[in-house]
Amino acid sequence: MKIIDINSIPRKQNTTQKIAHSEREKIAFSIKRRKRRIYIISLLVIVLSSSLSGWHFYQEKKDIKAQNDSFQAVYYFEAEDFNKALEGDGMHKGLLEVVKSYPYTKTANLLNLYIGVAYMHQKAYDKALQFLNRSHFKDLILQARAWCVMGDVYSEQGNHKQAATYYMKAAHYKTNSVYSPGYLVKAAIAFESVNQYKDAYHCYQEIVEKFPESHYGNDIALKEASRLSALL
Structure with a gap:
């Protein structure tokens, strides 16, 4: 009689073994997919970081160029020659050209404020508001100053209620004893111009x-x- 090796006989997997094997495959696939996702995310972070570093370096170079190109225009602005400050003198760029040439730079952001003030002095109030709305600052002085100038523009237009709104924004932005009282006085005068005596009173009372x-x-x-x- 022929002796049969029982180890050579294929064995039928039971249901429990099949399920266990299937679960192991799912776990292995899940781990593999998670590793791939982590790799892709890591790669994206590296690419984005490199891109941002390159962008910041590029912007810094543009910012320096903007400062150099605006030097003469700022000089004209400080001398209150607003036309040359805005348009240039034929040899040097004006503020408008500098802002157009170097958008999204810190210098352009500051020059938007200069341009707004220049247009206000030229009584081009709509243009003044257009550029003032483009300037945004985080420091103690400039943002409040920008809102104050917007208040001045609205006041010049006879819109004293809107002017008072911006004077109040300026007064309560990083409140301080150097600038806030002056903005509150401007707000009080604007409120009184539209017969809002109670609001004007509160402005002076806040100063006191x-x-x-x-x-x-x-x-x-x-x-x-x-x-x-x-009058109350």
Whole structure:
């Protein structure tokens, strides 16, 4: 009789073994897919970081060029020769050309404020607002100053209610005893121009309470608050 090797006989996998094998395959596939996803994300992070570094370096170079190109125009601005400041003098670029040549730079952002002020002095109020709206700052002085200039533009247009809104934004932006009282006075004058005496009174009262040591605190604000209280 022929002896049969039982190990050579194919064995039929039971259901439990099939399920276990299937689960192992799923886990292995899931791990492989997760590793691939992590690799892709890591690669994207590296690419984006390199791109951002390159972009910042490129912007810094443009910013330096913008500063150099705007030097003469800023000189004209400070001399209140606003036409040459805006348009240039034939040899040097004006502020408008510099901003157009170097958009998205820090210098262009600042020059938008200069352009807005220049247009305001030229009574081109719509253009002034257009450029003032393009300037955005995070520091103590410039953002409040930009809003104050917008208030001045609206005031020149006779829109005193809107002017008061921007003066108040300026006054309450990173509040300080150097600039905030002056913005509050401007707001009070604008409010009074549209007969909003209560709002004007509160502006002066705020100066008295929060900034008593300021230029306006002990004299002007007290007198004006007293005068307006009689109208309430």
